[in-house]
Amino acid sequence: MSIWESLRTAWQSIFANKMRSSLTMLGIVIGVCAVVLLVALGQGFQTSMTKTFNDMGASALYISSAPSKTVVGGIRPLTNEDVTALQDKKLVPAVSVVSPTRTSRGTVSYGNNNANEQTMGILPIILQIRNYQMDQGRFLTDKDVTDRANVVVLGYQAVIDLFGTGAQSPVGNYIRISGMKFQVVGTCKKFGGFAGDSYVLMPLTTMQSKITGGDVVQQIGVKATTPDQVDTAIAQVTAVLRARHFIRTGAADDFSITDMRETLNSMQATLAAFSLFMGAVGAISLIVGGIGIMNIMLVSVTERTREIGIRKAIGARRRDILIQFLIEAAALSLTGGLIGLGLAVGVAHAMGQITLGQTQVTPEISYSIVFIALGVSIGTGLLSGTYPAFRAGGLDPIESLRHE
Numbered sequence: 001m002s003i004w005e006s007l008r009t010a011w012q013s014i015f016a017n018k019m020r021s022s023l024t025m026l027g028i029v030i031g032v033c034a035v036v037l038l039v040a041l042g043q044g045f046q047t048s049m050t051k052t053f054n055d056m057g058a059s060a061l062y063i064s065s066a067p068s069k070t071v072v073g074g075i076r077p078l079t080n081e082d083v084t085a086l087q088d089k090k091l092v093p094a095v096s097v098v099s100p101t102r103t104s105r106g107t108v109s110y111g112n113n114n115a116n117e118q119t120m121g122i123l124p125i126i127l128q129i130r131n132y133q134m135d136q137g138r139f140l141t142d143k144d145v146t147d148r149a150n151v152v153v154l155g156y157q158a159v160i161d162l163f164g165t166g167a168q169s170p171v172g173n174y175i176r177i178s179g180m181k182f183q184v185v186g187t188c189k190k191f192g193g194f195a196g197d198s199y200v201l202m203p204l205t206t207m208q209s210k211i212t213g214g215d216v217v218q219q220i221g222v223k224a225t226t227p228d229q230v231d232t233a234i235a236q237v238t239a240v241l242r243a244r245h246f247i248r249t250g251a252a253d254d255f256s257i258t259d260m261r262e263t264l265n266s267m268q269a270t271l272a273a274f275s276l277f278m279g280a281v282g283a284i285s286l287i288v289g290g291i292g293i294m295n296i297m298l299v300s301v302t303e304r305t306r307e308i309g310i311r312k313a314i315g316a317r318r319r320d321i322l323i324q325f326l327i328e329a330a331a332l333s334l335t336g337g338l339i340g341l342g343l344a345v346g347v348a349h350a351m352g353q354i355t356l357g358q359t360q361v362t363p364e365i366s367y368s369i370v371f372i373a374l375g376v377s378i379g380t381g382l383l384s385g386t387y388p389a390f391r392a393g394g395l396d397p398i399e400s401l402r403h404e
Contacts, residue, residue, distance in 0.1 A: 007327055014331060024296045025336030027289025028380065032340030032373050033347070034285050040348055040363035042275030047364060049267055060129045061234060062258040063220040063241070076245040076254055080208075080215040086222065091240050094233040097223035099126040102207050102216065108162065108200055110175045115161035119177060119200045121207025129221045132201075137171040137186030145203040148210070152182045156190040157197035175200075178211055230261065286376060289336065290384040293329055297385050329385025330378050337377030341370060 014021045065077055083100045086092055102121040107114050124140050144151050163170045170184045191197050224233040234257055241255055348363040
C-alpha cells in the first residue's frame with residue numbers, strides 16, 4: 001500500500017467518525033492554543049519590558065542614596081554639588097551625560113479635578129537618557145531652568161486625570177501644585193511600563209526653590225560616553241562620590257549605583273523562565289490530548305479488527321497497517337494543532353493589547369513558536385499512535401477474520 005493510499009484511507013476513517021474525531025482532537029486543540037497563547041503573552045511582555053528599559057536608558061546608571069540600615073554613621077544626601085562634580089570631565093572622563101532629578105508626590109489640581117501625581121524636577125538633558133516623546137507643545141528648556149519658571153510638562157495619564165479624555169488641549173492652561181500656578185507647556189505620549197505615565201515634569205531649579213527647598217537631589221542619571229565605558233564610568237563615579245562624602249577606606253558607600261544592563265538582563269532571564277513555565281503549563285493539555293488519541297486509536301483497533309484481517313488476507317503487510325494507523329494519529333493531531341493555532345491567533349488578535357499593571361502588552365506569535373507547536377502536536381500524535389499501530393499491525397489475520 002502506498003503512502004498516498006494510506007493517507008486517503010486515514011482521512012476516510014477520520015471523516016467516517018466525525019464526532020469521535022472531533023472529541024479526540026479537542027485535547028490537542030486546547031493544548032496547542034494554550035501553548036501558543038501563553039508563550040505569545042510571555043514574548044509580548046518581554047518585548048514591552050525591554051522597550052521600557054530602553055526608553056529609560058538601557059545603558060544608563062542611576063545613582064541614589066543608600067538605605068540607612070546599610071550605612072554606619074548616617075548618610076550624606078546627594079546634592080547639586082555632587083552633580084557639578086560628576087559633570088567635571090577631568091574627574092569623570094567616561095561620563096557624557098549627568099541628569100539629576102528631585103521627586104515629590106502630592107495633589108495636582110485643575111479646576112475641580114484633583115489627582116495624586118508624581119512631580120519630578122528635571123533638567124532638559126534628561127532626554128539624552130530617557131525617551132520622553134512629545135505629544136503636544138514643547139519640552140522644558142535650559143531657559144526654563146535658568147528662570148526657575150513655573151512651567152510643567154504632563155505625562156499621558158496625568159493629562160487624563162486632570163483634563164479627561166475630551167478634545168481640550170492642556171497646553172497653555174494652568175494647573176496648581178502646592179497652591180502655586182504652573183502653566184502646561186507640553187504633554188508626553190504614553191510611556192507605559194513600570195515607570196507609568198502619572199507624572200508632572202518641571203525644571204529642577206523650580207522644584208528645589210518653590211516645592212521642596214534645599215539643594216538635595218534624589219537621583220542622578222548618568223550615561224557613559226560609549227557602551228564599553230560603563231564599567232569605567234561606575235568606577236570613576238564611585239571614586240568621586242566617596243571622596244566628596246568623606247567615606248573611609250573599607251567603609252560602605254552611602255549611595256547606590258543601579259546598572260540598567262544588569263537589571264535588564266535579570267528581568268529578561270526571569271521573563272524567559274516565566275515563558276518556559278507558561279509553555280509547560282500549556283503542554284500538559286497536549287499530553288492529555290495525546291492520551292485521548294491513544295485511547296481512541298486503541299478503540300479503533302478493536303472496532304476494525306475484521307477490516308485489518310481482510311487487508312492482511314489480500315496482501316497488506318504489517319508495515320502497511322502500522323503506517324496507516326500512525327498516519328491517522330498524525331492527521332488527527334495535525335488537524336487539531338492547526339485548529340488550535342488558528343484559535344490562538346484569533347484570541348491574540350481579539351485581545352489586541354492588554355494591561356498588566358501599567359505595562360501595555362501585545363501578544364507576539366512568532367514563526368518559531370508556530371512551527372514548534374505544530375511539530376509538538378504531530379509528535380504527540382505519532383507517539384500516542386505508536387502502541388495502537390503496533391497492536392493493529394501484530395494482529396493475526398485468521399483470528400481477525402473470525403472477529404465479530
